[in-house]
Amino acid sequence: MGIREDIFDRVRRNQPAAITHPAVPDFTRLAKADLISTFAKSLEIMAGVLIDSPPGDFGTFLRRKFPKAKTICSAVPEYAGTSRPEDYPAWSDAAKIDVSIVRSPMGVAETGSVLLSEDDLRVNTIAFLAHDIVVLLDPEKIVENIHVAYQHPAFKERAYSVLMSGPSGSADIGGKEVHPAQGVMTLTVVLWPERADR
Amino acid sequence: MNIPPTVDQAANAARFIADRAHEQYFDTLMWSLREARDRSASEVPEWEQLRDLASEIKEHTLSHLAEYLEQFEASAKRNGVTVHWAHDAYEHNQIVADILSRHGAKHLIKSKSMLTEECDLRRYLENRGVTVTETDLGERIQQLDDEPPAHIVGPAFQKRPQDVARVFAKAYGSDTNNSDPVYLAHEMRKHTRPLIEQADAGMTGANFAVAETGAVVTVTNEGNADLSGNVPKLRICSVGIEKIIPTNRDLAVFIRLLSRSAIGMPITQYTSHFRAPRQGGEMHIILVDNGRATRLGMEKFWPSLKCIRCGACMNTCPVYRRSGGLSYGSTYMGPIGIIMMPTFDIRRFSELPFSSTLNGSCSNVCPVKINIHEQIYAWRGVMDEKHQIKLAKKGAMVAAGEVLSHPDLYRIATSATETAFKLLPRFVIYNELNAWGKHREAPAPAKQTFHQWYKEHRLKA
Amino acid sequence: MQVGLVIPCYLDVFYPEVGIATVELLERLGVEVDYPFDQTCCGQPMANSGCEADSRATEEHFIRLFSRFEYIVIPSGSCTHHVRNKFIAAPPSPEREHVSQHVYELIEFLHDVLKVKEFPWGEFPHKVALHNSCSAVRGLHMASMSERVHDPAFNKPKALLQGIKGIELVDFARHDECCGFGGTFSATEEAVSSRMGYDKLGFIQASQPEYIVSSDMSCLMHLQGCARRLGSGVKFRHVAEILNGSRQ
Numbered sequence: 001m002g003i004r005e006d007i008f009d010r011v012r013r014n015q016p017a018a019i020t021h022p023a024v025p026d027f028t029r030l031a032k033a034d035l036i037s038t039f040a041k042s043l044e045i046m047a048g049v050l051i052d053s054p055p056g057d058f059g060t061f062l063r064r065k066f067p068k069a070k071t072i073c074s075a076v077p078e079y080a081g082t083s084r085p086e087d088y089p090a091w092s093d094a095a096k097i098d099v100s101i102v103r104s105p106m107g108v109a110e111t112g113s114v115l116l117s118e119d120d121l122r123v124n125t126i127a128f129l130a131h132d133i134v135v136l137l138d139p140e141k142i143v144e145n146i147h148v149a150y151q152h153p154a155f156k157e158r159a160y161s162v163l164m165s166g167p168s169g170s171a172d173i174g175g176k177e178v179h180p181a182q183g184v185m186t187l188t189v190v191l192w193p194e195r196a197d198r
Numbered sequence: 199m200n201i202p203p204t205v206d207q208a209a210n211a212a213r214f215i216a217d218r219a220h221e222q223y224f225d226t227l228m229w230s231l232r233e234a235r236d237r238s239a240s241e242v243p244e245w246e247q248l249r250d251l252a253s254e255i256k257e258h259t260l261s262h263l264a265e266y267l268e269q270f271e272a273s274a275k276r277n278g279v280t281v282h283w284a285h286d287a288y289e290h291n292q293i294v295a296d297i298l299s300r301h302g303a304k305h306l307i308k309s310k311s312m313l314t315e316e317c318d319l320r321r322y323l324e325n326r327g328v329t330v331t332e333t334d335l336g337e338r339i340q341q342l343d344d345e346p347p348a349h350i351v352g353p354a355f356q357k358r359p360q361d362v363a364r365v366f367a368k369a370y371g372s373d374t375n376n377s378d379p380v381y382l383a384h385e386m387r388k389h390t391r392p393l394i395e396q397a398d399a400g401m402t403g404a405n406f407a408v409a410e411t412g413a414v415v416t417v418t419n420e421g422n423a424d425l426s427g428n429v430p431k432l433r434i435c436s437v438g439i440e441k442i443i444p445t446n447r448d449l450a451v452f453i454r455l456l457s458r459s460a461i462g463m464p465i466t467q468y469t470s471h472f473r474a475p476r477q478g479g480e481m482h483i484i485l486v487d488n489g490r491a492t493r494l495g496m497e498k499f500w501p502s503l504k505c506i507r508c509g510a511c512m513n514t515c516p517v518y519r520r521s522g523g524l525s526y527g528s529t530y531m532g533p534i535g536i537i538m539m540p541t542f543d544i545r546r547f548s549e550l551p552f553s554s555t556l557n558g559s560c561s562n563v564c565p566v567k568i569n570i571h572e573q574i575y576a577w578r579g580v581m582d583e584k585h586q587i588k589l590a591k592k593g594a595m596v597a598a599g600e601v602l603s604h605p606d607l608y609r610i611a612t613s614a615t616e617t618a619f620k621l622l623p624r625f626v627i628y629n630e631l632n633a634w635g636k637h638r639e640a641p642a643p644a645k646q647t648f649h650q651w652y653k654e655h656r657l658k659a
Numbered sequence: 660m661q662v663g664l665v666i667p668c669y670l671d672v673f674y675p676e677v678g679i680a681t682v683e684l685l686e687r688l689g690v691e692v693d694y695p696f697d698q699t700c701c702g703q704p705m706a707n708s709g710c711e712a713d714s715r716a717t718e719e720h721f722i723r724l725f726s727r728f729e730y731i732v733i734p735s736g737s738c739t740h741h742v743r744n745k746f747i748a749a750p751p752s753p754e755r756e757h758v759s760q761h762v763y764e765l766i767e768f769l770h771d772v773l774k775v776k777e778f779p780w781g782e783f784p785h786k787v788a789l790h791n792s793c794s795a796v797r798g799l800h801m802a803s804m805s806e807r808v809h810d811p812a813f814n815k816p817k818a819l820l821q822g823i824k825g826i827e828l829v830d831f832a833r834h835d836e837c838c839g840f841g842g843t844f845s846a847t848e849e850a851v852s853s854r855m856g857y858d859k860l861g862f863i864q865a866s867q868p869e870y871i872v873s874s875d876m877s878c879l880m881h882l883q884g885c886a887r888r889l890g891s892g893v894k895f896r897h898v899a900e901i902l903n904g905s906r907q
Contacts, residue, residue: 004283007487011439012264014495019261022254024447027244042464091476092395092429110454111465124428124476128421129395146454146465150446156411159277159474160428163453165465168421172336172352173379174359175227175461181335181383182390183421183468212850221854229833240808514806516837520851520858553848555841555855556707558797562806575745578709587709591847595705599713602668602705603720605697612672633846637853638884641673648666648675652694656682 026147035109035142036191042112043189046166047179051190054078062099065188066132069098073126076103076136078192085122094123097130100184103194104164106152107137110145113165114189117158124160128168128183135164135187138194202546205528207553211521223358225520231513234462235563241464248455253567255448256504260494266409266442267485273412274483277474282484287317290486294319294401294434295326297482301432303328303398309416309423310334311403312350312507313436313486316529316542331393333422335386342369348523350530351460351509356522400426402472404437405506406452407483410445413473414483417456421468431479435472440490440503452506455565459508493541498576502537504566511560511570517553526550533560537573540580548586551577612647661691662768663728667738668700674876680903681734681765687780687903688773695724701733703741706748707842715748718755726754730772731762734899736791736875737842739764740798764799765899766874770815777822780904784825787901788868789817790859790882792875793837801874805835816874816898823901829866833859840881856885864893874898 001009030038040050055061058079062072073094074081079101088094102121104114114135121127143149154161168183179185215221239245259266271281284290290313298306306328308314320330320341332338336353340346343365347353354362359377367374372385402423406415414435416423427433443449457466475481494500512518512532523531528539528547536554539547551574560570581587587595601607634640646654662685666678685692701721702714721742725731733739742762749755769775791814795801802814820826839845839855846852860882863871871886871893873879879895886893896905 002283003285003289007283007285007439007485007491008264008267010487010491011267011494014491014500015263016257016261016494016500019254019257021258021444022251024251024255024451045464046467095391095395113465113469118477124424128424128428147447147450150450150453155413155446155471158471160476161471161473162424163465163469164467165469166467169419169467170335170383171419171461172334172339172354173357173362173382175231175352175355176379177419177463178379178383180387181420181422182333182387182394182425208848208850211848215850215854225858236805236808243809245809246807516839516855517848517851520854551709552844553851555793555837555839555844555852557793557837557841559793559804559806559837562797562804575707575709578707579711580709582709582711591708591843592710595708595710595713599705599710599716602700602702603716605699605720608668608699612668633849634884636849637888638856638881639887640884641880643672644675646675648671648678649696651675651679652682652696656692656694657696 024147028144028148030109030144035144036139038109039107039112039142042110043166044112046112047169048112048166048187048189051188054190054192066099071097072099072101073097073130074101075120075122075126076101077195078136085126088123088126091123091125092129094125094129097126098132100126100130100133101136102127102133103136105141105154106149107142107189108146108149108163109142111165113149113163115149115152115154115161116164117154117161119154119158127162127164130184132186133184133188135189136192137189139191140193204546204548205526205550207521207525207527207550210525210527214522214525215520220358221520221522224356224522227355228513228519231461232563235459235510235513238458238462238464242454242458248451249565249567251451252455252565253504255443255451256566257501259443260440260500260503263439263442263494266444267439269409270407270412270442273409277412279412279474279481279483282482284484284486286488290317290436290484290488291319291322293484295323295328297434298328298399301399303432305329305331305397306399306401307331307333307394307397307426307430308401309403309418309426310337310353311401311436312529313403313438315347316488331390331397333390333394333420333426334418335383335420338386338390339365346524348531349509349512350507356524394425394429397430399432399434400430401434401436402427404435404441405456406443406449407437407441408446408449409442411473413471415449416470416472417466419467424468424470427470427472428476431476433472433475433479433481435481435483437483437485438490439485439487456506456508459510459563459565489541499537499541499573501568502534502573504568505534506566508565510563510565514559514563516557517555521553533570533574537570537577540577544584544586548581551581609649612649660730661693661728662730662732663725664692664694665698665701665725665731665733665738666694667733667735669880670735670876673880674897677734677876677897677899680897680900680905684899684903685732688775693728698724701738701742702748703738704842706741706745711748718746718749722749722754722758726757729761730768731758732765732768733762734765734874734897735877736764736795736799736801737877740794744798764795764801764874766816766819767799767801769819769902775819778902781823781902782825782906783823783901785869785907786827786829786867787820787870787872788829788831788863788866789820790838790863790871790873790878791816791835792873792878795874796835819902820898829868831866832862838878838882840878845881852881853885856881857889860886860889860891864891868893870894870896872896872898872901
């Protein structure tokens with residue numbers, strides 16, 4: 001018997017008596033008006049930074065926030081940047097990026113998370129190897145909690161998707177969360193309504 | 199043939215406790231995680247309902263595991279993933295080595311996977327000329343120090359920052375006197391980043407594997423699974439067969455429970471879903487049994503397969519916190535370790551079920567409601583049935599069983615009060631008679647037993 | 660009302676005063692107390708060591724003596740938890756069922772069955788730290804547990820003690836962490852057991868009580884042993900003694 005068949009055989013023989021699959025509710029209770037403020041609070045807990053409206057001059061904003069940044073990789077039409085994701089066919093080269101600019105299709109109020117997938121990143125590593133990341137998020141696209149978040153089609157359709165909640169960190173030394181760890185040093189979310197022509 | 203001895207957890211714990219400052223540091227740190235968990239759970243009014251759901255979802259899945267494994271495999275294959283099956287650690291390691299060698303891959307980066315610890319993968323690959331770099335900070339610290347993980351969520355939790363500084367000074371030439379965790383995390387990043395960029399292959403474990411989509415889900419704070427899984431073109435995911443859950447709707451329940459239970463955070467920084475290979479890449483999933491199918495058939499112990507590896511049980515366990523995670527001599531430690539390890543090697547871990555006061559705190563923090571303390575108790579019975587209990591202890595229990603079932607023998611044994619202390623502890627404690635007295639005064643036998651008082655003052659003639 | 664009284668083996672030998680206080684207290688409350696003289700033990704020491712077969716005869720003996728009672732009362736949380744929830748060494752029988760379902764810990768019996776609200780003979784003008792055993796809290800649900808953060812708080816031993824004139828109950832950190840006794844654990848894992856006991860005393864004594872009180876004498880036996888070795892003068896009493904009118 002092949003390994004697979006042998007494992008299946010043993011599993012089938014040993015399975016306990018059938019137990020029902022429970023129905024999982026959505027557990028939503030917030031008013032729509034509270035989604036943004038809840039998202040802001042949650043993002044702060046996860047050490048992310050929130051800019052609550054599009055900066056007048058995005059370039060100036062970036063220069064002030066990241067004065068040392070030379071390579072700005074933009075995956076969004078709202079800003080040109082100095083490079084696009086397509087400029088990094090070798091995904092490990094994304095390490096050269098100082099700041100990545102991406103747009104997330106969904107935020108989660110409960111946890112301050114933003115969803116990103118290969119649709120938004122095109123080269124996934126621009127979200128991890130870059131020094132810092134700025135995420136544009138349409139405030140209308142903030143859902144209440146994780147239950148609602150997992151109903152987004154990305155989780156069924158995308159090859160890779162991530163709920164990113166704050167910058168990379170670690171609590172492995174001394175049990176206290178410190179930043180940075182292996183990924184981005186800072187995460188900034190800019191609440192920026194999506195252009196209708198997109 | 200070298201038969202590994204039975205782990206003497208009590209002796210290991212005594213050694214850990216002897217270093218009072220270190221033990222106190224560890225106990226305080228672990229308890230702070232328990233408190234963080236409590237605060238986090240308080241923020242979720244439906245917390246107990248989520249625990250019920252999580253438990254039921256897992257029990258449902260395990261009771262239909264074959265069906266869900268089939269569904270997961272079919273979904274993964276549709277996604278362009280190659281699915282492998284492994285009976286045990288050896289087969290798993292062979293498959294990994296084979297995939298790497300077919301691609302000429304010599305340098306592997308990996309994120310944390312307790313399954314790969316079970317399989318001792320790193321050593322297997324290193325013996326075959328493959329460099330393995332752990333990208334999880336805690337795992338990396340332990341790797342550099344050649345020590346196994348002391349905790350399933352924070353492998354290096356038992357090390358104080360100054361201990362980590364010492365390890366990094368030796369490995370990286372960093373400042374041995376700088377134990378600031380931010381500085382040390384920077385050192386890790388500085389030295390690991392080039393290794394990540396140059397890796398030929400990346401490996402992750404799986405916190406969950408979703409049957410309806412074929413996705414492997416990882417949960418990290420560092421994003422090291424995202425790095426390991428995205429930077430190289432070749433991605434391998436090791437998945438224990440008990441990690442399967444039916445749908446994304448189910449996944450939401452576990453994501454809400456996991457990091458709150460583990461370290462008191464609402465979510466980890468990166469909750470990642472690997473469904474298909476990256477562009478121009480290849481993705482392999484290895485589904486591993488390694489005793490899980492057998493454990494599934496154990497009437498009293500199969501619920502241990504619900505475990506989502508949050509570590510809450512060890513954070514709350516008063517014995518774990520004072521013993522240190524390395525005292526168990528096992529891949530999984532603390533309460534969950536006690537009920538899982540005997541299924542891997544009943545002789546080696548025959549004493550673990552006694553490293554517990556049966557206080558029940560573990561079962562009440564477990565997000566998937568594993569009845570851990572009840573299983574610990576049941577394992578004690580199994581050890582007795584399988585003659586794994588030390589001879590002296592067994593002898594004392596047989597003697598106790600005799601005396602305590604014969605009222606006249608019992609009254610004789612307890613009546614002579616000077617000898618009561620000498621005799622009674624043989625019923626209650628089997629060990630050297632001075633074990634109690636190492637750090638405690640012994641209770642003084644009363645001048646008159648209750649039996650004697652009752653006879654004198656109440657018993658009707 | 661008649662109860663069958665169980666006095667655990669370690670109370671019999673080391674703390675008969677707890678048994679005496681229990682008898683006197685129940686009699687004061689109008690209960691007819693029957694103490695089957697041939698009783699020995701509930702079988703817990705052997706069962707907790709996994710040696711079920713060795714506890715069988717003891718459990719069968721217990722069942723024979725107590726199956727005739729509607730109320731079986733034990734001033735010990737750990738023994739009650741064992742008889743109610745782990746009494747499986749003896750083969751299943753209607754008598755075994757009956758015993759498991761009709762056993763009460765003393766405080767449970769006073770609080771839930773007799774529903775005693777006052778102890779007019781009681782006075783205990785001292786600062787007291789109340790320690791509830793893990794058997795009482797997580798085994799018998801005599802008090803809410805800290806792990807279940809949304810449960811409404813309740814504490815049966817505390818509720819009864821609060822009716823005692825002059826008593827001052829103090830809080831302390833890690834209030835329902837295990838004291839470290841654990842039965843045979845206290846000797847088989849002596850280092851951890853005594854470390855836990857020392858730590859527990861540390862947390863309790865930060866609130867400077869005069870007395871440490873519990874409805875489980877096994878925990879107190881362990882904590883008292885630790886306290887005496889540490890040279891601490893803190894005193895120990897079983898809840899029954901205070902409810903029975905002990906002034907100190």
